[in-house]
Amino acid sequence: MVDLWMPGAARHDVGDHAPTDPTYPARAIAHITWDKNASPSAPADHISFETLLSYFTGSGVQMAPHLIWDPFTGQLAQLYPADSRSKSVVDLPGGTRTNRAGKYVIQIEAVFFPYTRYNGKVYATLADTPCKGWSDINAWTRSLGIADAWPMGHPTDFTPHRSESVWETAGGWYAHAQVPENDHVDPGSWPSFITPVKPPQPPTYEPFPGAGFFVAGRKSPIIRAMHARLVAVGCNHYLSSADADVWGPGDERSYAAWQRKLGYTGSAADGIPGPTSWTALHVPNV
Template sequence: MPDLWMPGATRLDVGDHAPTDGGPAKAIAHITWDRNASVAAPKDLVPYETLVNYFGRNSAGRAAAPHLLWDPFTGRFTQFVPADSRSKSLADQAGGTRTNRAGKVVLQIEALFFPYCRVGGKVYPRLVDTPCKGWDRLNAWTRSWGVPDSWPMGRPTDFRSRRDNDTWRTAPGWYAHAHVPENDHQDPGSWPAFPAPKPSTTPPTSTPRPQYEPFPGASFFTAGRRSPIVLAMRKRLIAEGCNRYQSSSNPDVWGSGDKASYAAWQRKLGYSGADADGVPGSTSWARLRVPNV
C-alpha cells in the first residue's frame, strides 16, 4: 500500500478524518494566495511557519486544512491529514457535486505562493518561476496513489476558471482549484510540468542462446572449413554411432571423414541415394542436435 503520509513531510495531524467516495484518483493544485501583490507593488512571501500554524493549530485553519502544505522555495512539506481521508480545502455544497470526497483519493496540495511575492529580494510572478523544490518527490507520492500525470481540464497557465462536472466525476489526474465544480477560486495560475520519467535501471533482457547450433547452411560445409561447429558436429556423429573417421587430426576442419560420417547419419535417418550424400541439410541437422557453440 502507498504511504498514507508523504515520506519526508512533517506530520501535523489535525484529526477529523473521513473516507472518500472512491472513483478516479485526483490531486488538486492550490496556492495559498495570502496577500494581493502586483508587478508595481510586490510583497514579501508569508513565512512558511505562519501557514503551518494556521492549518495545524488555528481552529478556522484546521477546518480547511489541505493534505499538504508545500514550500516551493525550500522543498519543505507539512501534512495535516492522511492520503485516504478527505480534507476540506474545497467548497462542497450540500446536495451538490461531491468535491473533497470525489475519488479514491482527492489529494489537496497548497503551495506557499501568491503572484508577485518577493523572496530574497527577487520577485516571482508565477509559481513556475519559483525553484519548485520538492516537486519531484510530491509528484512521485501522488503518482503512488494512482493519480496519473495528466490534467483532464488542461494544465493551468493563467487564472481563468474552467469547470466541467462530467470530466470531474469521471477523469483521474491533476485539477486546478479553478477546475473544481462549486468552487469560485481561480488559482493556482500555473503549476510545474511533470518530471520526466527516470531511466530504467533494469538491464535489457538479452536473447537467450539457443540450446542447439542453428543450421549454418549447406554452403558452410566446404573442404578446409575450420570451425568449432565442425568439432561439435563430429562429437555428435561419433555419439550416434556414425564414426567413419580415419584420422583424429584437425578435428575442427571439415573433410572427407566428416562427409562420410554425416552420410552414415543420413542413412541412419532413412535417407538414401542423393539424399545421403554426406552434405548436411536442415532437417537432418536439426535431428542431430549439435550443441550451441
C-alpha cells in the same frame, strides 16, 4: 501497499478524518495559499512555511489541505492521510462531493502568491519558482494512482474553467479554478510533470549450467546462444553454422580460443566452459 503519509513530509495530523468516495477516480487538486495581494509594481515578501503551517493546524484548520508545500525551500507537511478527505475546497450539500470525489483526493497548497519576493527576486507565477520538492510530490501522487494528466487543461492563468461532467468522470490533476461548486481561480500555473527515471536494467545473462552440461551431442538453445557469442567476440573456429545448438568439436575449438583470449593456457584452455570464463562471455539468457 501505498504510503498514505508522503515519505519525507513532516506529519502534522489534525485528526477529523473522513473517508473519500472511491466511485470517482483518484485525483489531486492544486492550490496556492494567495495570502497576500501583490502586483508587479508592489511585490510582497514571501510568507514563511512555518506561518502557513501554524495557520492550517490552528485557526485555519477548517480549510486545511493534505499537503502544505513551500516551492522555495522544498518543505512539506501533511495534515491528513491520503485516504481521508481534507477541507481546502467548498463541498456543497447534495452536489458533487468535491472534497471526497475519488479514491484519493489529494489537496496541495503551495505557499505562494503572485509577485512573491524571495531573497530579493520577484516571482510572478508558481511555475517560475525553483519548485523544490515537486518531483517528490509528483512521485507520491503517481504512486497513489493519480494520473499525470490535467483533464481540464494545465493551468496557465487565473480564470475559471469548470465542467462537472469532466470532474465526475476523469481522474488526474485539477486546478482549484476547475473544481465544481468553487469560485477560486488559483493556482494560475503549476510545474510540469516529472518524467519518471527508470533505473538502468542490467543485461540478463545465462547462468553457468555446469561443466557436465557440455558433452558431445548436447542440444540446447544455450549452446546456440554461446555459439553466437563466440563468433561475436572473434573466437570463431567453427567449420559451419549447421547444428549451432548441438555441442561438438567446433564448440570446443572456439571456446578454447575464448579461454586463451582471457589469458588461460595449457589444460585451463581445454575448450570446456568454466564459471569464470562463462560469466565473462555474457551469453544472453534464453
